[in-house]
Amino acid sequence: MQVRRKGYRAPDSGLEVYTKPGPGINWLRALLPLWLLVLSSLAWASPTHPTPCAEQPYTLETPEGLAGGGNLEFDGDMAIFSDGACLQTKGLSLQAPELRYDQSSGELTARSIEIQTPRYRFWAEDSTVKEQVLQASGIRATTCKCGDDLRLLSQTLRFDTQTGEIVLEDSQLEVYQFGLARFSELRLDPNQPLSENLGLTQAAGAGEAPLILPIRFDFDQGLNLGLSEFPLPESGALSGKFSTRLTLLGLRLGSPDPVLRLGLATQGKNRQASLQLDSKPSGFASRGEVVDGPLFFVHDSEKGRYAFGLKQALALGPFTLIPFGWVAQDWRDGTPATQEQGLAAGAELRYNLEVHEGPFRFRLEPFGVLGFYNQPQQYVAYGGQIEGRYEGDFALRLGYSWAIESTPGRFWLERREATQNLLGSLQYAGLRLEAEHDFLKSQTQSSLRIGYAQDFGEVWAQLNTCWNCMGKTLSNGRDDWERRELVVGFTPVPLTCTYDLNLTPFLGYDFLRQGISRWGLELRYADCCFVWRLGYQEIRIAQDPSEAANGRLVFGLEIR
Amino acid sequence: MKRWLVLLTLLSLVVFASRFTGFEVKPRGNSELDVGTGIYTLPSGGTITDNKSGLVLEARYIQYKDGEFIRAQGATLKSKEGDFSAASLDYQQKPDTLRMNGVRFSSRQLKGITAQQGLLLKEDVLVLKGEVRSSDPVLEASTLVVDTPKDQALVLGVFTFRDGATTLRGNRPDSTLLLNFADGKVRANTRVPVDILNRLRPYADRL
Numbered sequence: 207m208q209v210r211r212k213g214y215r216a217p218d219s220g221l222e223v224y225t226k227p228g229p230g231i232n233w234l235r236a237l238l239p240l241w242l243l244v245l246s247s248l249a250w251a252s253p254t255h256p257t258p259c260a261e262q263p264y265t266l267e268t269p270e271g272l273a274g275g276g277n278l279e280f281d282g283d284m285a286i287f288s289d290g291a292c293l294q295t296k297g298l299s300l301q302a303p304e305l306r307y308d309q310s311s312g313e314l315t316a317r318s319i320e321i322q323t324p325r326y327r328f329w330a331e332d333s334t335v336k337e338q339v340l341q342a343s344g345i346r347a348t349t350c351k352c353g354d355d356l357r358l359l360s361q362t363l364r365f366d367t368q369t370g371e372i373v374l375e376d377s378q379l380e381v382y383q384f385g386l387a388r389f390s391e392l393r394l395d396p397n398q399p400l401s402e403n404l405g406l407t408q409a410a411g412a413g414e415a416p417l418i419l420p421i422r423f424d425f426d427q428g429l430n431l432g433l434s435e436f437p438l439p440e441s442g443a444l445s446g447k448f449s450t451r452l453t454l455l456g457l458r459l460g461s462p463d464p465v466l467r468l469g470l471a472t473q474g475k476n477r478q479a480s481l482q483l484d485s486k487p488s489g490f491a492s493r494g495e496v497v498d499g500p501l502f503f504v505h506d507s508e509k510g511r512y513a514f515g516l517k518q519a520l521a522l523g524p525f526t527l528i529p530f531g532w533v534a535q536d537w538r539d540g541t542p543a544t545q546e547q548g549l550a551a552g553a554e555l556r557y558n559l560e561v562h563e564g565p566f567r568f569r570l571e572p573f574g575v576l577g578f579y580n581q582p583q584q585y586v587a588y589g590g591q592i593e594g595r596y597e598g599d600f601a602l603r604l605g606y607s608w609a610i611e612s613t614p615g616r617f618w619l620e621r622r623e624a625t626q627n628l629l630g631s632l633q634y635a636g637l638r639l640e641a642e643h644d645f646l647k648s649q650t651q652s653s654l655r656i657g658y659a660q661d662f663g664e665v666w667a668q669l670n671t672c673w674n675c676m677g678k679t680l681s682n683g684r685d686d687w688e689r690r691e692l693v694v695g696f697t698p699v700p701l702t703c704t705y706d707l708n709l710t711p712f713l714g715y716d717f718l719r720q721g722i723s724r725w726g727l728e729l730r731y732a733d734c735c736f737v738w739r740l741g742y743q744e745i746r747i748a749q750d751p752s753e754a755a756n757g758r759l760v761f762g763l764e765i766r
Numbered sequence: 767m768k769r770w771l772v773l774l775t776l777l778s779l780v781v782f783a784s785r786f787t788g789f790e791v792k793p794r795g796n797s798e799l800d801v802g803t804g805i806y807t808l809p810s811g812g813t814i815t816d817n818k819s820g821l822v823l824e825a826r827y828i829q830y831k832d833g834e835f836i837r838a839q840g841a842t843l844k845s846k847e848g849d850f851s852a853a854s855l856d857y858q859q860k861p862d863t864l865r866m867n868g869v870r871f872s873s874r875q876l877k878g879i880t881a882q883q884g885l886l887l888k889e890d891v892l893v894l895k896g897e898v899r900s901s902d903p904v905l906e907a908s909t910l911v912v913d914t915p916k917d918q919a920l921v922l923g924v925f926t927f928r929d930g931a932t933t934l935r936g937n938r939p940d941s942t943l944l945l946n947f948a949d950g951k952v953r954a955n956t957r958v959p960v961d962i963l964n965r966l967r968p969y970a971d972r973l
């Protein structure tokens with residue numbers, strides 16, 4: 207459900223509207239006019255957008271783009287727009303009280319400009335556009351839909367409208383007028399969120415809005431509280447990105463097994479390092495990874511894993527050869543009793559074939575690993591993946607992956623565990639079916655999801671099943687042979703309006719154990735700059751080995 | 767009878783206190799006088815010349831009545847405002863107006879203008895309406911008022927004006943553009959001084 211107030215739609219916002227009704231839920235459609243009435247009655251007045259440049263009373267087509275304004279004086283050399291002027295060109299929309307265009311030099315000049323890109327708004331005191339490059343000084347920039355509680359202040363800006371790259375020099379990041387970081391040079395992609403431009407999040411792709419709040423505050427087996435991957439700005443950072451992160455967390459506080467976690471991670475070009483220390487009542491544990499080109503050192507004290515070595519991928523057309531060598535220690539079953547130590551050297555060869563013809567795709571990726579140890583033992587593993595896809599009116603995917611080991615590998619790094627998996631999926635409109643069969647475990651899992659999408663969100667139901675899943679989870683004191691869980695929920699459309707809120711509920715039911723398996727509710731609220739999230743999720747009957755029955759309070763913050 | 771009529775026509779030097787202050791008619795063929803109405807018809811056209819004002823009207827078909835009107839089809843007119851050609855032309859002495867349909871016009875400032883309708887007024891103001899186009903400067907408009915003595919032209923309504931690599935557009939029905947012609951250059955200004963707007967805009971309503 208979504209309550210919309212004082213709507214201000216983002217310029218790039220687009221809502222997907224599905225109109226195909228699902229069976230048995232026509233009542234939703236019947237209630238739609240009522241919904242719309244309720245929503246419109248709650249809508250507050252929305253601010254008006256600036257008039258698009260092409261719709262200005264007067265426009266001038268120039269090699270620099272389309273200029274426009276309330277009035278124009280033009281003597282054949284100099285064109286002066288006044289009474290509200292604008293410039294519209296590829297990737298740039300500029301507003302100014304007055305704009306001058308010198309036809310002989312091809313230069314546009316303006317003062318007190320406002321620039322609108324799909325994600326950012328910039329203000330500048332002085333600006334010049336020439337050869338499709340905007341140079342400006344006295345910069346203020348924000349991603350906020352109104353106000354500028356989150357902003358960048360900068361001395362100069364250079365915006366190449368052809369490449370779309372913006373470079374801010376000598377800039378400062380402020381939140382609620384509190385200076386967070388300084389950058390000597392900050393490169394912005396105007397189509398990327400600020401959090402991604404600042405390196406606060408990894409490249410998005412999962413469709414999930416990037417979480418920027420590096421503060422953790424939730425509750426499961428105890429209270430989890432602290433800083434999680436808190437970005438530390440570096441003095442004189444040239445890249446203009448946060449590349450060092452600090453973690454300082456108290457986990458499971460109040461439980462018999464609390465953990466104090468201290469972590470530091472840094473990332474550069476072709477190199478990265480991370481270290482995490484856990485302090486528990488039972489002792490200390492650490493894990494970390496240092497990679498510098500082909501060299502690496504990795505360890506996890508809880509699993510008894512340590513390795514120092516090198517690994518380098520060499521591309522040879524469709525083939526990739528990865529020679530490797532390391533000195534390592536591993537506990538093969540996770541206990542010191544099966545500790546292995548020694549040297550390993552070898553190579554992995556992969557072949558990648560991809561064919562794309564119309565809506566059909568085919569991928570074949572076989573591999574082979576050959577390793578030698580400082581013992582009279584060799585390691586041979588081979589396998590691969592084969593996958594076919596059809597992406598047309600419906601999407602169909604069929605794949606098979608397998609791996610065969612001659613003998614078990616000594617270390618986890620070269621090991622390719624034996625697998626034989628067949629998987630497939632079918633997606634058509636709001637229906638998605640996924641199934642996977644593991645031949646070695648004789649285990650079959652599937653999920654069927656039906657969604658009914660409307661312009662205010664999607665009502666969905668998902669049936670998760672598993673056959674012959676013995677030993678995977680325990681409930682009621684016995685192993686589970688089967689799992690049948692139905693989860694129903696509602697996912698509202700992403701918040702695009704300011705002072706807008708929505709609720710995301712879901713509820714799961716376990717048919718075999720006849721009880722509520724999970725439930726959750728999340729409230730999201732969008733102000734001018736941020737989306738605030740507050741939610742509670744509880745797993746009552748674990749459905750997967752990775753799950754444990756617990757409750758979790760989630761608090762989050764996203765840059766809009 | 768015909769000879770008498772031709773003779774009469776050749777001798778008719780009419781004195782008007784208007785654009786055609788006195789003109790000489792040279793029919794291309796016959797000239798017919800309807801004695802009842804006093805209207806002369808030149809079915810094969812001819813030339814009407816006003817020696818005093820320098821106006822020369824040449825047409826494929828002409829009808830006129832002394833002191834009242836001249837009507838012509840397939841006409842060309844040379845005047846001090848410029849050269850016109852029109853599919854049809856209607857000159858009324860009172861008031862002193864020249865209305866044209868299917869106009870082509872060229873002057874010192876504006877060349878190759880075409881319009882669906884034209885109106886030349888006693889004050890040497892030319893009003894053009896309907897798909898007004900000119901080749902130099904390149905202009906497309908719905909209404910154009912040309913004030914020849916002042917080297918000014920007022921564009922009213924949606925327009926496109928090209929100068930070199932730049933194209934200026936007025937996108938609204940109430941757009942205005944004042945063109946000033948001086949020293950071989952055209953100055954364009956969308957903010958038209960009130961006195962000029964008040965003086966020229968009423969002319970547009972007369973067509």
